[in-house]
Amino acid sequence: MSSQKTVFVSGATGFIALHIVNDLLNAGYRVIGSARSQEKCGKLLEKFGNNPSLSMEVVKDISDLNAFDEVFKKHAKDITIVLHTASPFRFDTTEYEKDLIIPAVNGTKSIFNAIKKYGAQTVERVVVTSSGAAQIQPAYCNRDGLIVDESTWNDCAWANCTTDAVTAYCASKTFAERVAWDFLRENKGQVKFKLSTVMPVNVFGPQMFPEPSKTTLNTSSEIINKLVHTNKDTEWDQFNGGYIDVRDVSRAHLCAFEKEECAGERLSLFGGMFATQDILDIINDDFPQLKGKIPVGRPGTGKELTTKGFQINNERTKILLGFEFIGLRQSVDDSVRQILEVESKA
Template sequence: TTVFVSGASGFIALHVVNDLLNAGYKVIGSARSQEKCDQLLAKFKNHPSLSMVIVPDISDLNAFDDVFKKYGKEIKIVLHTASPFRFDVNDYEKDLLIPALNGTKSILNAIKQYAAQTVERVVITSSMAAQLNTIYMNDKSITVDETSWNDATWEGCQTDPVSAYCASKGFAEKAAWDFLKENKDQVKFKLSTVLPVYVFGPQLFPEPSKKVLNTSSEIINQIVNADKDTELMQMNGGFIDVRDVAKAHLLAFQKDECAGERLSLYGGMFSTQDFLDIINEDFPQLKGKIPVGKPGTGKDVIENSYKINNERTKKLLGFEFINKRDCVDASVQQILETEGKL
């Protein structure tokens, strides 16, 4: 069975590709340049079941046409993970909203045009960001579940990069479900979406030279590399381990009962202080070097945050998520290893 993975070079996608190869699937991945394709193939030691294609920019509404023109008769499963997740942008429309939305539209249109009868399952990597408008993130009276949607508007979300990113994920996911409604007689595939909260855990291929990690992993990287007097930015939200996110991408298309579902991947809440507490306790070599903050006060921050109910998803997926301490420890362990500090 052949699986197409867009944005294969990403933090999450690399784990997905690895799990697919280990499970015996044939994988066609996309990345933005020849260089990125070659690097990825080399990292997987030119695995015989892995090939790569270039898709330079998902903002282009025809971005995926060539891929599906060429391989459409072979691809049975499509995992669309590519989408910009970065906050260092100025033009919210061009850098976040348009690529997220057009990427989803272009991949689904390419399937419709060139692989309507062959693609059986599509999984789109959405986000918890698609479930809740950022303005409610610290409203403790709110609980989101698999039916919740970010209600931000295209104009209204363009106040800051976090709001624009979150809204971009909502628009993109909504477009996918709308596409399916409008085209249900013209395509064969069943759709599932995967909605992770902040994703942490190890990089599949740690790179010692990489100073800045992907947006979510960078949160832990900043803590590990903070000087003890640094005023860390206080963050809070849900956490999930990348290894569970990858597993869920496979189950999303393997399990019949996941078809038509939004899968909310949430392992629990975290705050910056929780991470500080865990890291200071578990990595004695960092004691005195990184901040301690106010130990034990993380739970107060969490108490004042929105809540998530993902009981439905947990039942559908049927596996236990990696806990906060194991997730954080694995992330930190790897950072220290690559920096030669272990």
């Protein structure tokens, strides 16, 4: 695709989105991003050195079904690619519908409707940032022998998905992704764009712009951050699941619209399984300055957890994308190294 094309990135201040914006600019694209306030827009522009190829628009509330209308009305003639990354990812709420499900669903409806109204004949490709959560219910994760692939869907229903924040978040990503595919099917012939979705699991890796003032990181990165700051005698949560590095997630978003073979595909971003113990082993091995300060656990026993429960087969995605994913050790090492560097400068 021409490097002169303009890409709209919703939720441009997010952990993944910042890497995407950076990669787009480096690839020569013009980028229009959105954020919830003028202040956030201004800060992002400053972080990218007020790059003339980057501009920002305020979208206050993605729960509003007309949230993206003004952006597309204003830029309809320019935007040919849409990357919809904006969606809530938080577990610190009990207002599951209000804070998780409705914003995810309405945000997707609003951006697709805006494309239909103002960019039906100009937008060529759309990529939705979905999640591995849209592939499986949390309740099924401990099922030995269960294989999840690109065709697998979380079979949650609205009526029973508001029992806890994790289940509600997984449901929000599922419902939002279904909205995207349903829209395309129902509006065949009325819009010209081709759709792809990207489904990352737990996303590790360095922040695009680390901030010394932030003591907690985004939800996935906080898994590593907490271990770095856990006292050696403190009890810690044993957790396991799939991982992918944020730099690979960003790269996959570009492939999703640049590669014709990715059109119409659900791309499963999964680099492998991990357990909290695996992360502790890596940190203790590679950061001697932390050894004796953080927990040791039971070194080498991560496989006892990662070989149990569901597994992911994403061979189709790997072939479509055509690049090797960053390994767990590099992802953890780069994350921890950045955390320590930022703290040393604080």
